[in-house]
Structures are given as C-alpha cells and as structure tokens.
Amino acid sequence: MSGQLFIVPTPIGNLEDITLRAINVLKSADLILAEDTRTSSFLLKHLEISKPLKSYHQHNEHKILEELVSALNSGKNIALISDAGTPGISDPGFLLIREAIANDVTIISLPGATAFVPALVNSGLPCNEFSFYGFLPQKKGRQTRLKLLAQEEKTFIVYESPFRLVKLLEELKEYLGPQRKASVSREITKLFEETKRGTVEELIAFYSLKTVKGEIVVVVQGSKNSENEDAE
Template identity: 55%
Template structure:
C-alpha cells in the first residue's frame, strides 16, 4: 500500500528543516507543492530532485484525483506547503481525507508551525487556545469578531501585511483597547519581532510605521485574562 506523506517545511529559517523531512522528500516519487516555484528553491537548497506538481487552494478539488491516481499506481507522494504544516490554513485537508478513505497510509512529518510558535512567543496562556487562521474577508467577518470577543481561550490569527491595520482596528473595536495582543512578524527570520501590549498600544505601534512587511500571526488574550 502506497504512503502519502504530509511534510512540514520551514516558516523562515532553513535550519529548521528536519533531517527526517529531507530524507522523506528524497525518497518519494512525487512532491505536491502549494507553489512549485517557491518549493523549488527549498528543494534545490537541500539537493532534492523529484517531480513536482502544483496543489494549492485554487486547484485542490481538481488535483486530489491526480494525487490519488499516483497512490493507486503504487507510488509514494509527499505534500508540502510554502511554509509550515500543510493543512493549517493551507491546502491538504481534502487530500488527507481522500487518501484515508481509500485506505492509503498517511504519515505526517512534523515541523515548524507559525501558529504555535507565535502563541508561545506571545507570553499569553497556551493551555487553551483557538486557532482562527484568516478571518472571512467580508461576509460573516463582523459576526465572527463579535463571537470571538467573548472567547476565554487565547486566540491565534493569521493576517497579511496590507490588512494587519484593519484587523488591529477591529480588535480594538470588538475586543476593547485594553485587551492584550501580540503581533509576531517574520518568525524565525532575520528581522523577527513580537510586538506585545494592549490592543490600543499595538495598533499605535503599527500605525506609526512607514511600511509593514512579512508573514504575520496575531495572538489575542481571552476575555477573562488579566495581568
């Protein structure tokens, strides 16, 4: 029976790529990539030369059957995302479900993850937390924010640089300016930073910047949290 590997990739620092992950990618027959160009750079850096094909959010439904056909043919496939663990705000769920339904072995190779890295770096409670990923861009966004404002668990969001100010303003509006927030930017990279403080203070910090770049995770304290 063929094996379908889910392989975590570095979220920034290439030294975080595990020897096991490299070994697995060198052993498979095909590698499914969120972006073949981005993954091509990573694979080249570790001297991994395997056939690749695209597997991203916009073609996931269409490519699942292609992936299954490879497995049905007795060959081994690995899925990687641009950064972090496939399936966490990245494509992968449909493929894993389909592979399991057909009885193929699914093996996860753990590794870096921006959500838990930001959570630990935030200095906020980690015993109970909720990962929200990217909020809906429009429909349902206000309703979701209203619901989350009552959540007692620590919350973790992903956000893009050009929308981070919008999210921070919404946190101030729906959660209150005194709610503790930590914005983790460029994790594991050269310019890594974690800006922590009240929602009002963190918003002011980013509003005062000429530009905002890099991958961003936002961690928000639960409603009942107090320092």
C-alpha cells in the first residue's frame, strides 16, 4: 500500500496560525520536506514535533523527485511544508505534486495560511473574482506581463520584494495610470502588520519616503472596476 503526500500550510508570521489538523499530520508523518530546514526546525521545535526533516527547494527538487516518489510508493507518508504559507503558492511543490499524481499517489492538501487571501480581503477592492500573478518576471517577460495587467479586468494580486516595491508601483503608474486604486500589505499576521490603500500615485508618494521591510502583497483594482467608477 502506497503512502500519502500531505500538503501542509505553515504560519506566515504568527506561529498561532496553524491548524490542529496540520499539527497532527506533521506529528504522524514519516518524513517532513522543508524548504529551509533551519526555518522549519524552529517551527517544529515550537510545536514539540520531532520527525525526520529533509530539504526540498527549487535547487534540488528535480534531483530528488524519484527518491521521494519511491518513498511514497513504499508506504511512507510525507508532509510537504514551505518556509511560510501554502506549498506551491510561489513556493516549491508543483513538481512533486505533479509527479505524485503521475504515480497514483494520494495527495491531501490541507487548508491554511497564505498571504494573498488576507491582503485581498483587507484591500477593500472587489474580491468576488480576482487574478493572482505571484512574483512578476524580473527581466525577460516583465513588460509583456505589465501590458497584460493593464488589460486585466478583475482585481489582481502580485507579490513583491520590499526593495523593489517603489519600482513596481512606478511601473503600475506607467502602464495602468496614476489614479488606479491599489493596496499594499506587508508583514501580514506579524507585530508590525500594515495595509496602505490609495491610488498608485499616492502609494508611490508614501513608500518613496520610508524604508520598507517584510513580505509585500500588492492588490490592484481591475480595469473593469476602474472604468465603472469613472462612469459614475
């Protein structure tokens, strides 16, 4: 009988943001795959969980796929976690999940923390339908993606480094216009959590005058909603 692959979300800041089910899965797993074993060791110690821990990240995921599938096929239950949030959402996980599916391994994805959902809800922008783009390409393909975002009718979400936030906002101003509404959330669930809302131009003025730290989620009004407001 083959084992099961569990996709386990971990806290994105506040260590209390983990479900009882996730804790039980981690306690019962034969092996835990972690993006950074040092980061995950801190969490597991906090939860008083002692299990074999193995590195699984973008630099080795291709190399160890066969080994992991073999372990699953031999009956081992494996839990996949990332440094923070839900594996596969701008984090490693897709390749292993795809390979597990190809080998008829049972996959169980647990609900849990991910940064873009609270940022979206907290933005005040329409969230009945939305698009998630993760991190934009840094070089090749970036202009193409920005042109696509300019045509995006729905509210859309991107992740960004704090060091490149102002540059991103300036690009959004260029491609979408200065009056497009947006929201910037950082340090979600942490002590210095902050959400700043306004037009793209207002956000540029705000963040150009301060040092930005922490994980960044940018939520932007879609072109359709912007046009509807202009028509009112």
